[in-house]
Amino acid sequence: MTEKHYIQHTINKEEKVISIREVYKSFGDLHVLRGVNLDVYKGENIVVLGRSGTGKSVLIKLLVGLLKQDRGTINVLGQEVSQLKAKELDALRLRVGFSFQNSALYDSMNIRQNLEFPLVMNRKQLTPKEIGLLVDEVLDAVGLKDKKEQLPSDLSGGQRKRIGIARTLILKPEIMLYDEPTSGLDPITSAEINELINEVQERYNTSSIIITHDLTCAKETADRVAMLLDGMFVSVGSFEEVFATQEERIQSFYNYNFTK
């Protein structure tokens, strides 16, 4: 296992791109998030770790307004998400890329159409030629230039993840949100995805939140790790700092990942 090796990017600790304060979210009687606080700085990759079902995906869905928190404030790129009107929220969403756990590619469209879709709908001033160039650029970035005319169903899980990331990159977002980018992938493909996440950060100068329960992914991509347990962040820091703790739940999470 290699530690994060892309260190050329700079983290601007003066500039917060995401600020989450005392956020609570329940679904009926299920209290998923219970007072979450987190800051993400410009140029930073932060990995949110936690077991399945702890509300990690809920947290990033709150950031793009797919869900609404019950209490607390979420500030993304200087805007309070829950206060935004539909048009303002759409404008913010164009600046935030969201890569879904199962890629969520439009299965009635081929790869080219999947990538063109956000541009055709949002960048109406672009000519077909310019759109074609942008599609080629992101396909090149994810290393799948030869798959343009294939359907999502023809691709492997890892390739679908890459195309999912490419579809978000095509709008040149300032923030990337990755929901379980390595789940369901073999170790080699997972390593490739981890490398891609670091490349994206470097090439597009993005800040990222990576949701995962995969410690290898966390170690390879994180500038900081935030450990989500029982609906709260119990530890935030570098990978080594977080797992140097004697906290039993964190230790058992670490041991389960690396000793099994």
Next chain:
Amino acid sequence: MFFTRSRPKRYIFSKGIDDTLIGVYNAYLFVARFFKEAFTKPFHFRVVVDQCFEIGLRSLTLITLTGFVTGVVFTKQSRPSLEVFGAASWLPSLISIALVRALGSLVTALICAGKVGSSIGAELGSMRVTEQIDAMEVSAVNPFKYLVVTRVWATVIAVPILSLYCTTVGLLGSYLNVHTHEDTSFISFMESAFEAISFIDLFTAVAKSVVFGFTIGMIGTYKGFNASQGTRGVGRAANQAVVLSMFLIFIEEIVIVQISNWIKFF
């Protein structure tokens, strides 16, 4: 333990009644949102046209067959009864009244509810459970406008056209049956068929099909757009889209017939 469970859930009436009332309220909000978004930009004309073709092509074979068989069989079965009264020459009028006033639009709507409604429910349901609708939303595309409004417009446009087509094919089937028994020309058959039809009959038939199309589109998209619980939810969305559409189509048929009779009376 990752989630905290608090007190057991309380219901105002009972789970069933509460769920039904919430369902009705959500459906009302869905329809209201359609009217709010159906007449504002962007319109996605191309998607509407594509969907019209999709709906037309998906149902054309079955509608052709059903319309033709209805015309032939209805004519064949009605002939003996009319011949008893020496009124076989009224056959074209009887068939055209039945097809234009009731059967054409009703048969088309029921076929479309089965073919189109289930397909819309399954397609949108599958998009919902695989997060494709969420993906659209985070790409700053309004999925309601792109997926729901376009499909409802398409059914509102396509179902009346298919309904008129079904009626025409039914009349052709009827003519073929009449022609095998007596030497009636096509023109004289059509003349006597349309003599019995008034403008209000045609208008009601088209209006009825518009309402049926709206119902099929709304129910299919509502069920699909709000699908949950994975592949099981997709199947349920498709099934409920068909059952509920057909149920509402029958109720609407009765109401519209009653209203058109009142209009004729006045």
